[in-house]
Amino acid sequence: MVPTSYYIILSAALFAIGVLGVLIRRNALVVFMSVELMLNAANLVLVAFARERLSIDGQVLVFFVITVAAAEVAVGLALLVAIFRTKHTTDVDEVSTLRG
Amino acid sequence: MDNFPILSLILWLPALGALGLLLVPRENAELARRVALIVALLTFLVSLALPFGYNAAPGDATTMHFVENLPWLPMFGASYSLGIDGVSLWLVLLTTFLLPIVILSTWDSVHTQVRNFQILMLLLATAMIGVFISLDLLLFYIFWEFTLIPMTLLIGIWGGSNRIYAARKFFLYTFSGSVLMLVAIIGLYVLHRDALAASQPGYAGSFNFSTILANLRSGALQLDTTVERLLFGAFFLAFAIKVPLWPFHTWLPDAHVEAPTAGSVILAGVLLKLGSYGLIRFNLSLFPEASRWAAPAVAILAVIGIIYGAIVAFAQSDMKKLVAYSSVSHMGFIVLGIFALNPEGVSGAILQSINHGLSTGALFLIVGVLYERRHTRDMAEYGGIWKVMPIYAGITLLVALSSAGLPGLNGFIGEYTIMQGAFLAPELSWPFLSFAVLGVVLAAVYLLRMYQNVFMGDLRNLKNQELSDLNLRELATLTALCVPIIALGLYPAFAFGPMQASVGETLAGIVTAVAGR
Amino acid sequence: MDFVLFFITAAVALIGAIAMLVARNAVHSALFLLLNFAAIAVLFLLLQSPFLFAIQFTVYAGAIMVLFLFVVMLLGAERVEDTPDRIPWQRPLAFVLGVALVAVAVAGVLRGVWEEPPGGEAAAAFGDPAQLGALLFTDYLLPFQVTGIILLIAVVGVAVLNQRGRAAPAARRTPTGE
């Protein structure tokens, strides 16, 4: 068996990449993907811990995380589509974006 | 009569009146003024029972009188706790006395939104009385802070051209000053609670002034020197800003100049006294060691304030500004008296607080009389007013002399006692006395100069020829103020009487501290 | 054998992640992420989680990523606008924070155990999907129900956010902001 530590390091790296993606990418979709990567990293480490402790609770948690992530993605993409359609149908000049 | 909650009655009458005013239609200014006046007079009449019942009230001479105690926040040991002693007695009376006068003056000086003005004035009265009679630190703080809201609105809505700036400055200065006091109150509470919880497990603590004081004196609560000085400082800052002590005074001229006449009167007459009262009640009693430690420095600030206020007042051409700066000077006297830390100084300070309330209040009214007629306060616009307004000029002379400290009038007694106190205080003595004397001289100079410019000489300005003398209301208000000005000058013992024991009690800690070294 | 498989999949996962991060084209990003998810699914299998392996493939790699691709294509990758970067100092701050966190995490792990997870009979029986299913309906009944509600809300939300698009926008347009 591969020791748990290997998985932890791998997932930490993936998590870090995800965080970086959120912070440095400016494309909303890619940012969104990076968040998914972070969640996946968490899932990976959960499964690894579950295996180490022979406790299936970790796997159950992953199940929930995946479900919630799916819901989040659905809403997020719906919002993106809505923005696209709004901007598409209204005059672009009139659309005021949030001020800083 | 023993258990009649007379203090609560005095406290809440104005607030109830304010509530009642809500029923008055907004447009009906006359009715609003009358209702407010009746309420104010009623409050004053009730408060008259205080000095007469004072000695008969339960409790020996050194403790609080007319005490009321109701649980309020039992989990913190905070209570609705009221009471007065010789220190606060006259200040309460000053407030209730000035209130009807101020309201009477609004007939001539407030012309817009009269009803709301009266509501705020009455609320302010409740808050100010509350500050003087609260024995619970938390309750005290609440009243203390609440005075800000009505006063800010009074300045900001009915004030002069620069009123917004003045209102904002007033609020922010005083609010910033007092938040540290809140920390100090909390700190004192926690220290007290923890100290007593050692012997009484589960003790909820107390915000009661008398309780905390008793435990401080008995040694049940001992403050570390540094802690005591920090607490002292936090309280002191709040009060020094309110007084205002130089160099915290900068809000005062703005507030005074912009405030409507009635607002200025109440500001000078009572609101500043909240500061001097706080210094006596809390700083001196609770932190005697720190008071002694800080006294020389504070006295220096006070003296600077006396001289600075006088000099700046001298340079003013705007009469209201002149009176405002004279307040800085006079309040310096009061602080000097307080930090003489002896019975003479403190008694003088209390009396001078009353005097200043009467004289300066009257001076603001006097300035207001002219302003209502001519809409200017520039001295250069006037001259020879004596000829057209003789009664007015006569009263003004009396008030100005009282403010300048002419023997035979109230101001003299107060300033003399303070100077005596300063002289007797070992840390202060000669140098401070001489500066104080200089302050008195300067006061005479700038007040008489104003008098000369405005009233004496020829009627240079043609616009002034048509000026009418005081109307009945103005006469009534000013005469009412002159009565105590003369009475206190002739028979100050009446005021000093109830004060003695309480001042002694206040200074007990300091005396012990002296004896202990 | 395990190790070889692990290192290969781990490398694929990392490459997928990094490539997603640096790809300029959102379609490419999505595809690389898909690769990463697939690799993670394989790792799940290595960790005796066949059920999660299936879910990872169907839900994540299948449904979610397809949805992503669909939206990317619908909007056109180049049309998806950049999220504006308003407060400049926050980005470096957040960056430092993120790096610090990862550093802490790695440092913590490096102090950790290197021994293998337990083996034996219990381990052999571990990861049976039936076990997981049973847990979902016993100990985890409440969270299970809550996820159901969350999904319901998501469905409602998608409908709410997009149904009003049907109304003629020109007639309902209002000036926005100030």
Place this chain on the structure above:
Amino acid sequence: MESLQIPPVDLRLLTPLLIVVGWASALLLIDVFFVPNGRKKITGYLAMAGLAVAGLAGIPLWNVSGSTFSGMLVLDRYSLALTWIFLIAGALSIAVALDYLPRHEIEQGEYYPLIMFAVGGMILMAQSADLITLFLGIELLSITLYILTGFAYPRVASEEAGIKYLVLGAFAAGFFVYGIALIFGATGTTSLAGIADYLSRQPFAPQDETLFLVGASLVLIGFGFKIALVPFHMWTPDVYEGSPTPVAAFMSVGTKGAALAALLRVTLAMEAARDFWLPLLAVLAAATMIIGNLGALGQSNLKRMLAYSSIGHAGYILLGIMVAAERGAEAFLFYMLAYTLTNLGAFGVLIALEQRGEAAWSIDDFAGLYQRRPMLAVAMALFMFSLAGVPPTAGFMGKFFVFTAAYAGGLGWLVLIGVITSAIAAYYYLRVVVKMFMQEPVRDVRPELTRGLNTEILIAGVATLILGLLPTPIVLLVEQSLVALGG
């Protein structure tokens, strides 16, 4: 295959939650099938009725406490008190939305059940005794709010706020989940009781300790985003500004309140690791109080100002949480209630001024309000003074309780920062009062007051005063509500 043994479930313990969520689900259907378009207010009233019933159903539970669903959910007085606060927040948010939505032509019946779902999420968070249920509660609340934030079609700002909120919320969820994962790795459990038990069995292996501490930090970051603690606050002003105002009002009190409530439980469970998280939280609280209030200073947009002010207030509330044992929990509950009522009141006034076609969020629109609508101006002044912490208002009492608790808990320096930032805050709150009372109207704004708004503002105003003058009954209630919540 053996049959499943479902552990005993005591549904009584989650009556309010069940009513809220169940009624919300039913309302979705009722709204579609029975409520005609244009009369969606009916749905709103039905939703408020549901919240009221849930509140009433909670009363008999006052003397009940226990846990169910394998210990994942607890009911104690603490959660019940919070439940009531959340129900009030939800009901008031619906009350202000009743007129807002049609006026802005964004009325959709789903709004009301969605608010109810969000309230359900908050209740779930308050009752959670397990990190998993806590996570799901947060998500239930958050996903609902993402939708509500982007509700104001066709205002792009609203949709952009929605996506911004969602991305940051998901980002936070990532931290949260990773934190849970590490804590699970260290302790082998996700239940708060299990974690507390594990921590009390010190010393434990250093590698586990590191995992745990990193995990706890990550969870803290997740909370930080939800509560909008500095430096995780940057989304708040934009999101508030973009959202429909009733939603912003709800978020300002709801998300924060629920997340803080959950944070309190988590910190209590990690009492043994106090030395670790206390300094972290202290720094966060200090930064939050300072940056939040300083940020509000420069805002001329009232909505953004209230957003920054809500950040600052989170800092004050955090003080109470840090010293939960020193009556800080009481202070927290009281402050929450006071802040909820005051802030919802302030937002109510904002909504009254906000008209179709023009978003009257500029502070200039408040100029001379006193001359047009004296009572509205007085109410707003009351809310501003309460937020500033000037007596005799609920806000002052809340600050007093929190500061006293923090001082007694040895956090004197934070109290000092607290009062100094309060003084700073007074400046911008006062500005609104000055505008309303002392200046002439700048723009022709005609505040529209309808029954729903009137009631909401009245309730909030009266409560703000009563809580400031006679807080004793509420404090006693709050005190009792913490009986079972031993540290």
